[in-house]
Amino acid sequence: MFLAPFGALFVAMYAVPVGYAVVESLHKMKRSGLGLTPPERVWAGFDNYRRALDDDALWSGVGRVLLFGIVQVPVMLGLALVLALVLDSQSARLKGLFRAAYFLPYAIPGVVATILWAFLYMPRSSPVVSMLDGLGLPSDFLGEDAVLWSIANVVTWAWTGYNTLVIYSALQAVPRELFEAAALDGCGPWRIAWRIKVPLVAPAIALTTVFSVIGTLQLYTEPRVLRPLTSTISADYTPIMSAYHQAVENNDYGQGAAVSVLLALGTCVLSFAVLKISARLTKGRASL
Amino acid sequence: MWGTTRRGRAARRVAAAISVAALAALAACSSDDSNDAKSGSAASQSSGAGGGKGDTAQLEFWGWAPGYDKVVEAFNASHPDVHVTFNKIDPGSKGGYAKMLAAVKAGNAPCLGQVGYETLPSFLVEGALADVTKEAAAAKAKYAPGAWSQMGVAGHTYGIPVDTGPVALFYRTDVFQKYNLTPPKTWDEFAQQADKVKAGDPAVAYSAVGGNDPWWLAGMAWQNGGSWFGTSGDTWKVSMTEPGTQKAMQYWQGLLDKKVVAADPTSTPDWYKRMQDGTFATYVGPVWFSALLEENAKGAAGKWAVAPMPTWDASSKATSNIGGSGTAVLKGCKNTQAAVTFADWMSSDPASLATLVKETGIYPAAAAGADLDALKQPSAYFNNQKIYDVFKESAANIPDKWQWGPTMTQVSSDLTDLAGKAASGGGPLTGALSETQAKTLKAIQDKGLKAAAG
Numbered sequence: 001m002f003l004a005p006f007g008a009l010f011v012a013m014y015a016v017p018v019g020y021a022v023v024e025s026l027h028k029m030k031r032s033g034l035g036l037t038p039p040e041r042v043w044a045g046f047d048n049y050r051r052a053l054d055d056d057a058l059w060s061g062v063g064r065v066l067l068f069g070i071v072q073v074p075v076m077l078g079l080a081l082v083l084a085l086v087l088d089s090q091s092a093r094l095k096g097l098f099r100a101a102y103f104l105p106y107a108i109p110g111v112v113a114t115i116l117w118a119f120l121y122m123p124r125s126s127p128v129v130s131m132l133d134g135l136g137l138p139s140d141f142l143g144e145d146a147v148l149w150s151i152a153n154v155v156t157w158a159w160t161g162y163n164t165l166v167i168y169s170a171l172q173a174v175p176r177e178l179f180e181a182a183a184l185d186g187c188g189p190w191r192i193a194w195r196i197k198v199p200l201v202a203p204a205i206a207l208t209t210v211f212s213v214i215g216t217l218q219l220y221t222e223p224r225v226l227r228p229l230t231s232t233i234s235a236d237y238t239p240i241m242s243a244y245h246q247a248v249e250n251n252d253y254g255q256g257a258a259v260s261v262l263l264a265l266g267t268c269v270l271s272f273a274v275l276k277i278s279a280r281l282t283k284g285r286a287s288l
Numbered sequence: 289m290w291g292t293t294r295r296g297r298a299a300r301r302v303a304a305a306i307s308v309a310a311l312a313a314l315a316a317c318s319s320d321d322s323n324d325a326k327s328g329s330a331a332s333q334s335s336g337a338g339g340g341k342g343d344t345a346q347l348e349f350w351g352w353a354p355g356y357d358k359v360v361e362a363f364n365a366s367h368p369d370v371h372v373t374f375n376k377i378d379p380g381s382k383g384g385y386a387k388m389l390a391a392v393k394a395g396n397a398p399c400l401g402q403v404g405y406e407t408l409p410s411f412l413v414e415g416a417l418a419d420v421t422k423e424a425a426a427a428k429a430k431y432a433p434g435a436w437s438q439m440g441v442a443g444h445t446y447g448i449p450v451d452t453g454p455v456a457l458f459y460r461t462d463v464f465q466k467y468n469l470t471p472p473k474t475w476d477e478f479a480q481q482a483d484k485v486k487a488g489d490p491a492v493a494y495s496a497v498g499g500n501d502p503w504w505l506a507g508m509a510w511q512n513g514g515s516w517f518g519t520s521g522d523t524w525k526v527s528m529t530e531p532g533t534q535k536a537m538q539y540w541q542g543l544l545d546k547k548v549v550a551a552d553p554t555s556t557p558d559w560y561k562r563m564q565d566g567t568f569a570t571y572v573g574p575v576w577f578s579a580l581l582e583e584n585a586k587g588a589a590g591k592w593a594v595a596p597m598p599t600w601d602a603s604s605k606a607t608s609n610i611g612g613s614g615t616a617v618l619k620g621c622k623n624t625q626a627a628v629t630f631a632d633w634m635s636s637d638p639a640s641l642a643t644l645v646k647e648t649g650i651y652p653a654a655a656a657g658a659d660l661d662a663l664k665q666p667s668a669y670f671n672n673q674k675i676y677d678v679f680k681e682s683a684a685n686i687p688d689k690w691q692w693g694p695t696m697t698q699v700s701s702d703l704t705d706l707a708g709k710a711a712s713g714g715g716p717l718t719g720a721l722s723e724t725q726a727k728t729l730k731a732i733q734d735k736g737l738k739a740a741a742g
Contacts (some may be wrong), residue, residue: 031413031736033522034442035694038415038619039736051734124558229556231500231708235701248386249697250731251414 018264025049025257048258057236058259062266064148065238069216072152077208079156080163084201085193087164088171099168102161110158114225117154122229142230151222159215163208170204171197206278213274217267220244239263345370345626349615350388351402352379355647359640363633370626372400380404381697385411392416392619399621400447400631404613405438406503406696408446409517411616413694413737417446418617423628424448430636434688435653439614441691442519446616448631451650453574453611454682455507457595458581460588461671463492463569471595475539478570478598482548485569493550495570496562497540499711501554502703505721507574507610508540509533510690511597517693523738524694528725529718535600537717544711551711560584572597574610575651575679582669589668594675597682607682609690612653651679658683695731702727 028044031037052058083102087095105113120128121141132139141150174197182192198205220240227233235249236242243263247256349360349372360374375398377384385407391397392415403411411417424445428436435449459471467488472478482494498504506516512532518525527533543549550568552559562568564585571577581592597607615631617624634640636654644650645662657663663676693699706720725741732739 029736033738034519034524035413035415035735035737036442036444039413119557122556122558124561229553229558231553231705231712234705245701249701250695251389251410251697252734 021257021260024253025261026254028254029252044254048254049262051255052258052262055242057234058239058242061236061239061242065216065219068148068152068219069213071149072155073209073212073216075152076156076160077163077205077212079160080167080208081198081201081205083160083164084167084171085197087168088197089189089193099165102164104161105158106162108158110221111225113158114154114222117150117157118226118229121150121226142226142232144232147226147230147232151219151226154222155215155219159212163212166208167201167204170201174200202278202282206275206282209278210271210274214267214271217263217270343369345623347372347400347621347623347627347630348398349374349400349630350377350384350398351375351615352377352384353402353613353648353650355644356402356634358643358647359634362639362643363630367630367633370630372630380407388618389414389416395620397618397620399618399623399627401616401618402450402613403447403616404611405435405449406692406700408439408614408616409441409692409694410696412441412446413735416619418619418621418624418627419444419446420617420624420628421445423625424632427628427632427636430632430655431653432655432683432686432688434609434686434690435612435614437688437691438612439616447614448628448635449612449614449653450635450644451612451648452653452683452686453507453576453609454651454679454686455511455572455574455597455608455610456675456678456682457570457597458573458577458592459570459595460566460568460591461593462591463566471593472598473596474602475598475600479539479543479548482543483546486546486548492567492569493548493562495543495549495572496554496559496568497544497549497551497711498554499544499551499717500704500708502700502707503610504554504572505537505703505707505717507608508536508572510610510687511606511608512536512600513606513687513689515690516699517691519691520740520742523740524732525742526693526725526728526732526739527742528721528728529741533721534718537721541717544717553708555580564588566591575676575682576611576649578667578670578675579649590671593670593673594678596678605685606687607685609686614653651676651683693728693732694737695728695735698731699724699728 025048026044026046027041028047029039030042031039087098087102108116120126123129123140123142126141129139129141140146178196178200179192182196187195218240219238223233223237224241227235227237235245239259240263243256243259245256246259247253250256347370349356351374357374357376360372364371377387380403385403388397388401388403389411397416408417421440421444424447427448428445431449432452435452436445439445439447439449457471463485464470467481467484469481469484472481478495485492485494509516509530509532512535514527514530514532516526516528516530516533518527540549544551550562552562563571563581564587566588573581578594582589585592599606615634617627617631621627634644635652636656638656638660641652641654641657641660642662645652645657645660651663652658652660658680663680664674665676666672667675703720703724706723707717709715710717710720729739729741
């Protein structure tokens with residue numbers, strides 16, 4: 001009875017759309033000849049899935065976001081952890097100001113953030129590029145090799161503060177007596193941070209890791225906004241872009257839905273794997 | 289830009305994994321959602337004569353070009369028997385097309401829609417167009433043949449053309465003066481001048497190549513009289529490697545290899561900066577580029593001029609076309625005759641054209657359009673040159689064989705990726721085109737249609 005409002009919303013906002021995507025992914029449009037007569041929607045079985053799995057571009061998109069995740073997520077979370085520890089340390093001043101400053105990029109919509117960075121990346125308008133040129137360091141932030149890391153930079157800029165606050169909140173919940181006791185036992189601030197604070201916020205770090213992994217697989221906004229500025233970002237650069245490309249640009253909703261369902265399954269598996277691994281690691285730390 | 293929720297709030301995140309699928313589903317029906325409010329009225333309005341207003345036929349018209357609303361008002365004032373309701377939607381590639389296609393699927397589409405020439409065949413194979421060959425036959429003589437053929441496939445007509453994009457050569461008078469050049473008449477001359485400018489100042493690119501602009505590349509091929517697409521019986525023919533295209537692509541590749549022209553991504557702030565500061569000396573572009581140039585390179589006022597598009601040999605007059613759109617009659621329209629009457633009036637009535645030239649900045653597809661007063665005025669930005677004289681001449685010499693294919697959004701994005709890479713040093717443009725052709729054949733066949741190279 002009390003579940004009814006939740007149940008209704010869950011079905012309307014969640015189960016129905018997912019179900020619709022699955023149904024769409026099992027259908028295709030049937031046409032003939034030149035297509036002068038209107039197309040018919042017919043059952044396709046797993047045709048769309050087979051085509052998606054055969055698509056090299058989708059696989060290179062997957063490889064790209066995995067590479068992105070392996071490098072960007074640890075860098076971002078490492079940075080977030082350090083910032084959180086600094087904020088939490090007794091000697092830090094102006095905590096409120098720094099907290100707000102770290103969090104600010106998160107408040108800026110992804111599209112806007114990417115446009116801001118785009119102006120720093122563009123070869124001719126960017127003050128950064130011309131400054132580096134002046135120092136004898138010619139750089140092309142939108143070039144073939146650099147563009148993925150330019151995107152990583154935008155993502156890191158936007159999300160480090162958010163992750164910092166999650167970890168910082170976890171640190172705030174740790175009883176202060178623990179630190180005093182450790183200090184009495186002769187622990188310095190470094191040892192307290194490493195041996196006490198980090199293990200105690202491990203669950204928060206695990207949580208931010210899972211969110212970041214999911215976010216990485218859903219990479220879309222930043223490459224989409226940068227795409228018109230460079231020929232190095234293709235229409236199916238990331239898996240989500242690939243789904244959009246199929247559904248909207250190629251007008252093949254069945255195919256787009258199949259890519260989305262595959263991606264959802266992949267994300268599920270990966271998130272659970274990360275959760276399991278981090279749960280095991282956390283346990284290991286705690287029992288030390 | 290929907291689907292941009294890359295990362296959300298912590299609480300919602302756990303569910304995010306599976307909701308990717310939901311995202312796609314939402315995307316699939318998002319265009320329906322925005323129509324819901326309108327669908328009721330659309331259905332009742334397109335139900336044709338005999339509605340609430342006595343014998344007045346009710347038509348709905350969706351488009352995005354500024355000025356269309358004014359033309360519709362004028363039409364309603366002068367035509368008591370037909371009432372058109374104009375609804376402004378997002379530009380086609382920004383969601384307008386998806387919205388129209390969704391409305392057709394849902395059975396509540398408007399009678400008329402603004403559709404770019406390149407998109408018309410895609411609408412056809414989605415089953416979104418009404419065949420108005422009979423209703424439109426009488427209007428045919430009023431339009432440039434090249435534009436008229438753009439609104440049809442395989443002898444069937446699906447609407448009335450509105451505007452075309454005759455191509456000309458935009459050039460910097462200051463750079464041309466410095467090197468003592470006059471606008472090149474042929475592509476040979478164009479290449480010689482490119483060498484000269486490069487020798488004089490390596491920072492200046494003689495021309496900007498639209499390497500990542502599929503419509504520009506098509507425009508260069510169009511001049512040679514061939515076509516990337518065609519139909520033969522019940523089969524789509526794809527020929528992006530036809531001789532005329534090869535010739536044009538090899539020519540531009542040659543200039544790229546010598547680095548006398550530049551293939552910067554087009555229409556970016558950086559690109560317009562070069563248009564403004566004089567490091568692009570020329571650009572081969574369509575009539576509507578004049579408005580973009582004026583808007584995005586204000587500081588270069590008085591420095592640009594327009595000359596006829598160079599030709600392959602001095603005796604040829606063939607030019608080209610980039611862009612242009614028409615008013616298509618959509619599937620489900622109950623009163624196709626009234627729809628054609630309005631579309632024809634909008635595209636050929638002198639008063640309507642005057643409004644469209646002034647408000648929309650179009651170059652009319654109707655032959656009568658060339659004599660409009662508005663197209664005889666000097667342009668202040670172009671140092672008071674009467675630039676439309678050049679475009680009028682160009683419009684009369686556009687080869688009329690060109691035909692678009694049924695999967696142009698796919699062609700456009702594949703060609704953007706492949707030719708963009710090729711032009712910025714990744715290999716020959718001809719290779720990008722043959723690779724795009726292979727992908728296009730597959731895409732057409734994936735739709736269940738017949739396609740063959742040739």
